[in-house]
Amino acid sequence: LRQQKERIKMMEQESDRHKIQLESAKRRVIEYDQTTATEIEQLRKKLNRMQTIDVEGQQELHEELIENIVTLGEAESQLEKLLEEHKDTTTNLNQAKKELTHLEDEKCPYCKQKYADTGKKIRETKKVIEDSNNNLQQLNKSITETETLVMDGRADQKEIEDQITVQKDELDALEGRKSEYERRLVELEQNVNPYLEPLDELEEVSLESIDYDKINSLTERVEHMKFLYKLLTKKDSFVRKVLLNKNLPFLNQRLQKYLTDLGLLHQVEFTHEMTANITQFGRQMDFGNLSAGQRARVNIALSFAFRDVLQNLHERINICMLDEVLDVGLDGPGVTAAARMLKRKARAEKLSLYIISHRDEIDSAFDYTMIVQLSNGFSTIMEEK
Incomplete structure (x- = not known):
């Protein structure tokens, strides 16, 4: 437009x-x-x-x-x-x-x-x-x-x-x-x-006629998309509620599965207003009250849960890249649990999985390792094994 x-x-x-x-x-x-x-x-x-x-x-x-x-x-x-x-x-x-x-x-x-x-x-x-x-x-x-x-x-x-x-x-x-x-x-x-x-030369000039149909069509389409955007983003939109209520059970089910795989005992559910409800043994908690490791597990589980919802709505995605996702907040057992969960998912879905990390614990956790060194502003592949 x-x-x-x-x-x-x-x-x-x-x-x-x-x-x-x-x-x-x-x-x-x-x-x-x-x-x-x-x-x-x-x-x-x-x-x-x-x-x-x-x-x-x-x-x-x-x-x-x-x-x-x-x-x-x-x-x-x-x-x-x-x-x-x-x-x-x-x-x-x-x-x-x-x-x-x-x-x-x-x-x-x-x-x-x-x-x-x-x-x-x-x-x-x-x-x-x-x-x-x-x-x-x-x-x-x-x-x-x-x-x-x-x-x-x-x-x-x-x-x-x-x-x-x-x-x-x-x-x-x-x-x-x-x-x-x-x-x-x-x-x-x-x-x-x-x-x-x-004057004759100017009168002989043939200018391209201005066609407003396309821009009018695009303007109308943009207005429709704005209206649709409002329907999908306003909290009181019935369309948004219908779509969320349709996909929230699947989202919460996948989210809880990944949290279990990562060894987190908390219950995390999303409401139709897309607010997270976190509980542990029936006790309500805020996301900010979780430890760094717990927050890291929730973030990983949430990312893959949303990825599953996207695949469920559209088509399968055969590649996954994680940049230093395992480096922040996770201790040794947490990194091991996350690596184990990722490997199972890669084999089950036949994913091409790429993990970028500085953690030594995962050197032998995956099938292939590539060492890349940054020197003078350039990255160089030093070793593959």
Whole structure:
């Protein structure tokens, strides 16, 4: 069941991993198609927009705009100079008028003292005023004309700018971009989705179908065995009581026989609760109150009694191995009695009996002896007789 669970767990993990890989591959295919479709649509929009642009007309407008900006700049500079000159001329005119007022009063316009040669100075001042007025008239005319040029130039610039739909740097790169867009569009339209092949490979993978019937059957069997185990081990189980009551008489009979063969006078019986009841001459005793030799005899008798029950229920067992069973708790007579009992049983049941012991008393008790020596962690057969 554990192996089946581990196998199904691995298959489920593999199936989940394959599903994740498949979903990821599908997602990459869809994302690539969507990204490519979006880029193709954007390229077509850009190319359609380029086809609606009058490149030659836009270039002429940009050239015209540059010329207009230069002309407008020259006119604005000229207007600035005229206004500055108009300001200086007006200042000189006002100064001359003030001087003329003082000269007409025969006073020096600077120190306010009597001025001797006022006539000549008045004529010169009037000449300055006359020239300034004439100059101002000419300046006003020039300023008006220049302002008209500036206003017309600004209006023309605004009109040209409104007609320009593509900036100069974009217009310069338009032809190169158009070729690049067309090349990229053809490339995208001819491209094959690179994620289709991995997706096809994943879709072709055939995973072994998970069969839960066997594990369900094993799980059901385990549950039945657990239930059976409880029936056989719980003290209040009627099945356990029936089985024990059926085999306890045979167990107790064989146990008492072996105790007699081993020279133990105690009575040992098992109840249906599998507890040992030990008595001697009708007196109840605990197992712990027995001597080491008595406990050793009980243990040997109990082992062979259970062995007989097992054979009675199933099949005969033709081999028996005892590892240092005779070495603990038994005195010399006890070892002799146990050896005698074992030999009788071996002959009666034709057993292959192997006894491992360190006791010297049994050297001649059995038919064959094998001496084994442990040296440096290795066992070596030293002698057979």
